[in-house]
Amino acid sequence: MPKQFTKTTQVTIPLRSLTPGIKGPFTSGVLPSTLSGYEIDFQNDGTWPTDGNDVCTITVEQSNDSGQTWAFDASVTLAGKSWTTKQGVVINTVPWAVGIDNQGSTGRQIRVSVNVLQSCTLGATVSSVS
Amino acid sequence: MTASVLQERETSIGGSSASSIALAFSSSLTSGSSLHVGGASNNGASSLSCAGSRNGSYGTALDNINDTNGNAQQRAAHWKFDNSAAGSETVTVTPNSSNAFLAICIREIGGTSGYDSAHNASNQTAPGTGTDALTSGNMTPSVQPGCVSAFSFDDWSGSGSPTAGTGFTAGLVGWAFGGGSTSLRAEFKRYTSTSALAATFTAINGTEGHITMAALFKEASSGAMTGSSALVFGETGTLAGAGAASATSALTMGQTGALKGAGALAASSALQFGQIGALAATGALAGTSALLLGQAGALAGTGVLAGTSALLIGQTGSLAAPGALTGTSALSFGASGTADLPSGAMAGTASLTINASATLSAFGALIGNCQIIFNASAAVPGIQTLPSEVPAGRRIRNIYRVTIDGQVFEFGTLQQALDLLEQAKALAEKVAEDDAIWKTPRKPPVITVSSRELRKPAAQAKREIQATYDRAAVHAELRMLFELSRRQEEDDTLLLLM
Numbered sequence: 001m002p003k004q005f006t007k008t009t010q011v012t013i014p015l016r017s018l019t020p021g022i023k024g025p026f027t028s029g030v031l032p033s034t035l036s037g038y039e040i041d042f043q044n045d046g047t048w049p050t051d052g053n054d055v056c057t058i059t060v061e062q063s064n065d066s067g068q069t070w071a072f073d074a075s076v077t078l079a080g081k082s083w084t085t086k087q088g089v090v091i092n093t094v095p096w097a098v099g100i101d102n103q104g105s106t107g108r109q110i111r112v113s114v115n116v117l118q119s120c121t122l123g124a125t126v127s128s129v130s
Numbered sequence: 131m132t133a134s135v136l137q138e139r140e141t142s143i144g145g146s147s148a149s150s151i152a153l154a155f156s157s158s159l160t161s162g163s164s165l166h167v168g169g170a171s172n173n174g175a176s177s178l179s180c181a182g183s184r185n186g187s188y189g190t191a192l193d194n195i196n197d198t199n200g201n202a203q204q205r206a207a208h209w210k211f212d213n214s215a216a217g218s219e220t221v222t223v224t225p226n227s228s229n230a231f232l233a234i235c236i237r238e239i240g241g242t243s244g245y246d247s248a249h250n251a252s253n254q255t256a257p258g259t260g261t262d263a264l265t266s267g268n269m270t271p272s273v274q275p276g277c278v279s280a281f282s283f284d285d286w287s288g289s290g291s292p293t294a295g296t297g298f299t300a301g302l303v304g305w306a307f308g309g310g311s312t313s314l315r316a317e318f319k320r321y322t323s324t325s326a327l328a329a330t331f332t333a334i335n336g337t338e339g340h341i342t343m344a345a346l347f348k349e350a351s352s353g354a355m356t357g358s359s360a361l362v363f364g365e366t367g368t369l370a371g372a373g374a375a376s377a378t379s380a381l382t383m384g385q386t387g388a389l390k391g392a393g394a395l396a397a398s399s400a401l402q403f404g405q406i407g408a409l410a411a412t413g414a415l416a417g418t419s420a421l422l423l424g425q426a427g428a429l430a431g432t433g434v435l436a437g438t439s440a441l442l443i444g445q446t447g448s449l450a451a452p453g454a455l456t457g458t459s460a461l462s463f464g465a466s467g468t469a470d471l472p473s474g475a476m477a478g479t480a481s482l483t484i485n486a487s488a489t490l491s492a493f494g495a496l497i498g499n500c501q502i503i504f505n506a507s508a509a510v511p512g513i514q515t516l517p518s519e520v521p522a523g524r525r526i527r528n529i530y531r532v533t534i535d536g537q538v539f540e541f542g543t544l545q546q547a548l549d550l551l552e553q554a555k556a557l558a559e560k561v562a563e564d565d566a567i568w569k570t571p572r573k574p575p576v577i578t579v580s581s582r583e584l585r586k587p588a589a590q591a592k593r594e595i596q597a598t599y600d601r602a603a604v605h606a607e608l609r610m611l612f613e614l615s616r617r618q619e620e621d622d623t624l625l626l627l628m
Binding site: 042052054071072073074075076077078079080081083084085086091094095096097098099100101102 | 137138139141143147148150156157201220228231232287306
């Protein structure tokens with residue numbers, strides 16, 4: 001990720017209650033060829049589980065042929081603990097940033113799937129970064 | 131091939147606890163590459179582990195740094211993995227307990243023969259912004275050339291990624307952790323000395339803590355030899371590589387020299403191996419090849435020697451190859467050299483010279499013009515001589531023996547023995563024509579033979595001679611009866627006249 005970057009919203013997943021199971025995929029359009037990364041900003045409504053168990057796994061796949069074929073790109077598994085700053089202040093928005101090292105693709109798309117492991121309320125904004 | 135970073139990526143998450151974070155390399159890994167991975171999490175986790183989808187566990191972390199400063203509370207570690215398999219790879223960092231501010235940075239290093247058993251890491255509080263003030267601490271390479279791969283990041287508030295140290299090539303920036311700026315810098319540097327060295331960076335915010343981690347990797351020596359090449363190896367010289375030697379190559383290997391490679395030696399090649407020289411390769415020697423293998427030299431390969439080949443294999447040399455020797459081949463084996471072509475073929479014009487107690491055992495085919503010379507007590511097991519008109523050679527001699535009424539006749543060829551049986555049958559016919567002989571019954575001659583090939587002809591001759599004798603006996607009896615009858619008639623006539 002460059003120190004200074006521009007985020008452009010590509011996909012919005014409204015904040016909503018999710019029951020266990022796989023949700024999505026939520027697919028972007030073709031992303032800029034100058035893409036240097038993407039960011040997914042997660043949102044909760046303050047009712048996030050705090051039992052310490054895994055809540056959901058978010059998986060991103062990438063295509064470089066305008067959606068004909070897809071390959072795993074990145075994933076993160078969120079746990080049942082409050083979201084906080086390093087100083088311990090509770091927050092309801094957390095960003096997940098992923099860098100890209102192969103700029104120049106003119107057919108790049110990403111799609112996001114959420115494997116909900118326990119009921120939660122979650123929203124996400126998927127943005128390109130360049 | 132010069133060591134270099136082939137590809138690198140990073141990802142990080144902010145204040146949500148996560149139990150794992152995973153990132154895929156953008157391109158397939160190159161076989162043999164080394165991987166260098168940095169990971170981080172809030173220091174609520176006491177340890178981090180790292181594994182790849184293709185390569186498996188990356189083992190114990192090289193360093194595990196815990197910054198307990200109140201502003202940081204960050205843990206970081208780095209791992210290496212050598213001799214990667216080719217293909218896609220997703221790397222996952224897992225804290226021993228879910229924690230926030232999880233991050234991973236992955237690098238593929240090509241042109242390396244692996245980690246050089248040297249690494250270091252540091253946690254610097256308020257390092258200042260002086261040039262190269264951030265340092266991993268010294269590491270001492272065991273060999274050169276090699277390369278340093280390093281990470282450094284502001285683990286406090288992420289005020290900005292450090293810049294690369296003097297002489298280092300800047301790599302990616304990343305690990306924003308949800309803040310507005312990145313905090314991580316990766317870098318790389320090739321070195322050509324075995325003197326101790328450190329990975330250095332320059333901090334953007336000199337008042338904040340930074341963690342720096344670095345590892346050394348050896349530069350590989352395999353590659354391709356093009357053009358005219360002359361290589362001389364020492365006592366334990368080895369050439370191991372999946373490469374190609376094209377054009378004119380002269381390779382001299384030492385006492386235990388070996389050429390192992392799934393490659394090809396094209397054009398003109400002169401290979402000389404030492405006392406225990408070996409050529410083990412799934413490849414091809416095309417063009418004009420001269421191979422000299424030493425005392426225990428061996429040529430074992432599933433390959434093809436095409437074109438013109440001159441192979442000289444030493445005292446206990448052996449040629450064992452399920453391959454093919456085509457074209458013109460001259461093979462010379464030493465004192466106890468062996469040539470074992472279990473399923474191969476020697477086509478074209480081949481010349482084999484095997485000395486002393488050498489052995490040629492072959493279950494293949496010798497096609498075309500072959501000159502095989504054996505010396506001393508050399509043996510040729512496994513070659514069958516047909517019962518044909520081929521005269522016996524100097525060492526292999528068949529004797530065909532026919533005994534007729536106790537008289538022994540010996541011949542060097544089967545035909546001569548058969549001729550004798552024909553003569554016996556002809557003689558029996560002549561004997562049958564002589565009336566005087568049949569005054570007393572006669573028995574046919576007793577014929578015995580020494581060889582299996584003569585049994586049938588001998589039995590046939592005996593039957594025919596027996597038949598001839600039987601006919602002759604019948605004729606003799608008829609003549610006798612006729613004579614008796616004639617005499618009786620004469621006597622009867624005399625009586626009438628009286």
